[in-house]
Amino acid sequence: MKLFTTVLIATCALSARAGGLESLESFVKTVKTAHSEFTQVVTLPAKDGQSTRTKKSNGTFEFSRPGRFRFVYQKPFEQTIVADGQTLWLYDKDLNQVTARAQAQALGSTPAALIASAADLRALQADFVLAADADSDGLEWVRATPKAKDSALQFVRVGFRAGQLAVLEITDSFGQRSSLRFNAFEANAALAASTFQFKPPVGADVIRQ
Incomplete structure (x- = not known):
């Protein structure tokens, strides 16, 4: 009986740890x-005797x-x-x-690739080492750990609730942490093609890299 209980507990633990990977695979496929709406909190590491600071x-x-x-x-701001699909645009209004x-050079092993760019799990595994973390906070x-040795990221954690994207946590190579929480997430929403078109505003300085 003790052996059966031990095996059962171990099996449940493995199943729980596999859940994140299964949710990611399902999310990418379906x-x-x-x-979605989002709230982002960036936590800056303490330095020069100062405490950690946050920006929301x-x-x-x-x-x-x-x-x-x-x-x-x-x-x-x-x-x-x-x-x-071809170009990554960043517009700062101020x-x-x-x-x-x-875009092909800019994305690669970035958090955006994890949740929006890849067509399947195999594409993600080309740039990341993926592993299930223990379930927590529901x-x-x-x-996801970038394979590129010169990546600006240490790792990224993606949290799913009932199979839907809920949280994206990013830790960069300087120890800065960024947490995005997604609200009112609408999967397979009908989006106009113009949503992903960008035209620089008249008078804006355009820097091409």
């Missing part, structure tokens, strides 16, 4: 478009798999990030400046 922002997020997405930061980069977690 959620082709989405619309919010906005909306949309994607169409593979390779197209749009982040609109509304507060406290207005910024728009658009990937149209600076009236647009930065444009070739979420199933996946840890």
Whole structure:
């Protein structure tokens, strides 16, 4: 009886740890478009005797798999990030400046690739080592570690609730942590093609990298 109980507990634990990977695989396969609101909290590491500091922002997020997405930061500063399949655009309203980069070079092993760009799990595994983390806070977690040695990221954690994207946690190589929590997530939303088109505003400085 004791052996049976031990095996049962071990099996349940393995199943729980596999849950995050299964949720990620299902999410990539079945959620082709989405619309969501988000809140982002960036935690800056302590330095020079100062305590940790946090910055909060919010906005909306949309994607169409593979390779197209749009982040609109509304507060406290207005910024728009658009990937149209060819170019990654970043518009800073306060600076009236647009930065444009070739999308294929800019994305790769980035958090956006994890949730919006890849067509399947195999594509993600080309750039990340994926592993299930223990369930916590009512979420199933996946840890993604970039394979590129020169990546600006340490790792990314993706949390799913009932198979839907709930949280994205990013830790960069400097120890800065960023947590995005998604609200009112609408999977397979009907999105206009113009959602992922971007035209630099008249008068804005455009920097191409």
